[in-house]
Each structure stands twice: as C-alpha cells, then as structure tokens.
Amino acid sequence: MAESATLQELLVRCAQSDEKALETLYRLTSPQLFGVALRMLRRKDWAEEVMQECYVRIWQNARNYSAAQSQPLTWMSRIVRNACIDWLRKPQLEIPDADDTIINEWADEAPGPMARLAQFQDSKRIAECLKRLEAIQRQVIAMAFFDDLSHSEIAARLAAPLGTVKSWCRRGLERLKGCLA
Amino acid sequence: MNYRNPLLQTQLAGQYVVGTLRGPARRRFEGLMAADAALRRTVRETEDQLLPLVRAVPPVDPPARVWRQIARRVRAMREVSPWSWGGLYLWRLLAGGFAVAALALSVVLVQPKPAATLVPAQMALLQDKTQHVALVARVAADGSVRVSPLENLSGTATNKALELWAIPPGGAPKSLGLIAANGATLVKRPQVLAGAEVLAVSLEPPGGSPTGAPTGPVLWVGKLVNV
Numbered sequence: 001m002a003e004s005a006t007l008q009e010l011l012v013r014c015a016q017s018d019e020k021a022l023e024t025l026y027r028l029t030s031p032q033l034f035g036v037a038l039r040m041l042r043r044k045d046w047a048e049e050v051m052q053e054c055y056v057r058i059w060q061n062a063r064n065y066s067a068a069q070s071q072p073l074t075w076m077s078r079i080v081r082n083a084c085i086d087w088l089r090k091p092q093l094e095i096p097d098a099d100d101t102i103i104n105e106w107a108d109e110a111p112g113p114m115a116r117l118a119q120f121q122d123s124k125r126i127a128e129c130l131k132r133l134e135a136i137q138r139q140v141i142a143m144a145f146f147d148d149l150s151h152s153e154i155a156a157r158l159a160a161p162l163g164t165v166k167s168w169c170r171r172g173l174e175r176l177k178g179c180l181a
Numbered sequence: 182m183n184y185r186n187p188l189l190q191t192q193l194a195g196q197y198v199v200g201t202l203r204g205p206a207r208r209r210f211e212g213l214m215a216a217d218a219a220l221r222r223t224v225r226e227t228e229d230q231l232l233p234l235v236r237a238v239p240p241v242d243p244p245a246r247v248w249r250q251i252a253r254r255v256r257a258m259r260e261v262s263p264w265s266w267g268g269l270y271l272w273r274l275l276a277g278g279f280a281v282a283a284l285a286l287s288v289v290l291v292q293p294k295p296a297a298t299l300v301p302a303q304m305a306l307l308q309d310k311t312q313h314v315a316l317v318a319r320v321a322a323d324g325s326v327r328v329s330p331l332e333n334l335s336g337t338a339t340n341k342a343l344e345l346w347a348i349p350p351g352g353a354p355k356s357l358g359l360i361a362a363n364g365a366t367l368v369k370r371p372q373v374l375a376g377a378e379v380l381a382v383s384l385e386p387p388g389g390s391p392t393g394a395p396t397g398p399v400l401w402v403g404k405l406v407n408v
Binding site for chain 2: 017019022023026030031032033035036038039047048051052055056057059060061063064069070071073074075077078079081082085086089113114116117119120122123125126141142144145146148150151169170173174176177180181
C-alpha cells in the first residue's frame with residue numbers, strides 16, 4: 001500500500017472534485033478496507049454495499065479531511081468501521097456467526113497478524129505494543145475489533161465469565177494505550 | 182455517570198473505538214461527542230492509536246462492480262451546469278411563458294447562482310438519550326431540510342432556542358440555524374448540510390449559539406438515512 005503522503009495528496013485532489021484521484025485512492029486502499037468490511041460483516045454482498053457507501057462518503061467528505069488530525073488510512077478506516085457497525089445494528093438483521101479465524105489467529109503470539117502489522121510504517125508501533133499484552137488480552141480486543149463481538153458474546157465464545165472478559169478488555173486497552181501514548 | 186471525568190472519557194473512548202460500547206450507550210456517547218470538542222479530540226487520538234490495527238487483516242480485492250457503482254454515483258453527483266440539458270435555468274425557461282422566461286433570463290443574467298449539488302432524499306429521526314423520538318427531519322433532493330417536532334417542545338425550550346446542527350463524519354458540527362419548538366421549520370442551507378451524517382438539536386441561548394459550536398446540551402440526535 002502507498003505511503004501516507006500519497007494518500008493525503010489524493011484526498012486533497014478529491015476535495016477539488018478530481019474523480020481520477022478518487023479512482024487511484026480506491027485502487028490503493030480498497031483491498032485493505034474491503035478485507036476489514038468482509039471480516040466485520042461476514043457477508044460479501046453486505047461488504048460490497050458498505051464499500052460503495054463509504055467511498056461515496058469519502059468523496060463527499062474529502063474536504064473535511066485534515067492531515068494535521070489523522071493519517072489518511074486512519075480517517076478512511078474510521079468511516080468504514082463506523083459504517084459496518086451501523087450496518088450490523090440494523091434491526092432484524094440475520095448476522096452469520098463469526099468463524100474461528102480471529103480466535104485462532106490471535107491466540108498465543110499471534111504471528112500472522114503481528115507480521116502483517118510490522119510490515120507497515122503506520123502499524124509497526126501497535127504491533128510492538130500488542131506484544132506487551134497478555135495473549136488473552138490481545139485476543140479479546142481482536143474479537144471485539146475485527147468480529148464486532150460484544151463482551152457477552154466474547155464471554156460465551158471463550159466460555160469465560162463476563163466480568164473477567166470485561167477486565168481483560170479494559171486492562172488490555174489501558175496497557176495498549178499506555179504503551180502507544 | 183460523570184462523563185466529565187477524563188479517566189472515564191479515555192476508557193469510554195477506547196471502548197467506542199474497539200466497538201464494545203454498544204446500543205443506547207454508544208448512541209449516547211455519540212451525542213456527547215457531537216457537543217463536546219474535548220471528547221471528540223480524545224476519541225480522535227484513540228482512533229489514531231488503534232485504527233492502524235486494520236493492517237492486521239489480509240487485504241482482499243473487491244469485485245470490479247464495486248468501483249463501477251462508486252464511479253456511477255460520483256458522476257451522478259457532479260454539479261449540473263445551469264445551462265446544460267439537466268440544468269435548472271434551461272428548464273425554467275422552457276417551462277415558463279415567454280414573458281416569464283424573459284424576466285427569468287434577466288434575473289438569471291444579473292445574478293447567476295451556482296447550481297445546487299444534488300443530494301439524495303434522506304431522513305433522520307432525532308431521539309433523546311432514552312431513544313424517544315421527538316423530531317423528524319426530511320431532506321429533499323435539493324438539500325433543503327424540513328424539521329417537524331412530533332410534540333410541542335416549547336416546554337423544553339422555555340427562554341431558550343433550539344439550534345439544528347449538521348455533523349459530518351469525524352468533523353465538527355455546523356449550524357443549520359434555529360428551529361421552531363412547535364411547528365415545522367424549513368431550512369435551506371444545502372452547502373452546510375452536504376456530507377453530513379448526523380443531525381442534532383442543542384439547547385442554546387435565545388438567538389442561538391454565540392460561538393458557532395453547540396454550547397448547551399445536545400437534546401436530540403439522529404443519523405441521516407437514504408430513503
């Protein structure tokens with residue numbers, strides 16, 4: 001994936017209604033964001049619909065993007081994640097169960113996710129900080145973040161008491177934020 | 182709960198970003214964010230820290246149809262030139278009689294206005310923190326908003342004003358002006374509304390917020406949905 005500076009410049013050009021810039025931005029960022037939407041929504045058709053919605057929103061809001069405030073991929077990830085969360089909160093939606101990918105991938109040392117995070121400039125740091133967490137803390141944070149599971153859903157899947165899950169999540173986040181600050 | 186407690190704010194921001202803050206608690210938190218610049222900053226910092234996590238997911242190429250749809254929608258939003266076949270002035274001329282047309286032409290030539298950006302029709306149900314819906318906002322295709330209270334809100338707004346805000350994703354609220362506590366208000370500020378994701382109503386001093394940002398409590402919040 002392209003560097004932040006490239007993505008920033010593309011967003012600036014989107015703000016000036018340059019449709020070519022949006023296309024390039026899409027080519028550079030959509031595989032990563034589609035991966036995230038697919039993971040959270042668990043259905044390809046839903047993920048496709050959310051992607052459409054999000055890139056139109058990115059186009060319309062490009063002029064609100066400020067490089068001083070966040071990295072371009074962070075800004076776009078926020079839009080995609082929030083759209084997925086909204087989608088999943090629609091009433092009467094039959095959401096397929098999460099598979100075991102996240103539980104398995106993030107168990108113990110989580111070599112796969114860590115290697116992917118370590119590859120990129122903007123995620124190297126969080127990979128290092130995640131290593132300082134207990135494995136179970138990493139796992140519950142990942143289950144919440146990627147599979148959009150609630151505390152009680154995580155508790156059910158791990159067969160652990162709800163209060164324990166909450167404190168793993170809270171302490172894990174505290175430690176992570178402490179390390180990243 | 183005391184939402185002003187910085188430690189609690191940091192904790193809730195973490196839960197909000199990771200996604201474990203859910204249901205009414207999440208909506209309440211979004212309402213608080215809309216009104217509180219410091220809280221928005223805390224959330225943004227947390228997002229900057231945690232969202233790079235998305236890199237842990239293997240990338241997947243979306244099918245080609247996704248881009249085709251995006252490109253189609255972006256093209257449809259292009260500003261229509263006032264004199265093109267889709268443009269307003271031409272149709273106004275064709276629709277009116279010659280006298281009216283001549284008048285319209287002279288007005289148009291003296292005061293050319295930019296064509297309005299086309300906005301799809303949207304609506305929002307504005308709820309309080311107990312999820313009680315108090316107002317309905319309908320957005321017409323031209324970007325005008327009609328806000329209708331479902332009950333008389335004068336009691337809530339005694340000696341105060343109700344101000345309507347448009348909130349873009351990750352951006353600060355922009356004022357759409359004051360609305361009536363009892364009866365519908367039509368707001369025509371499509372440029373302020375463009376790109377907004379959420380509408381909110383805050384309680385402000387008579388005459389509206391003196392700062393350009395919400396100063397009073399945000400009483401009702403609703404997400405805009407396409408209809």
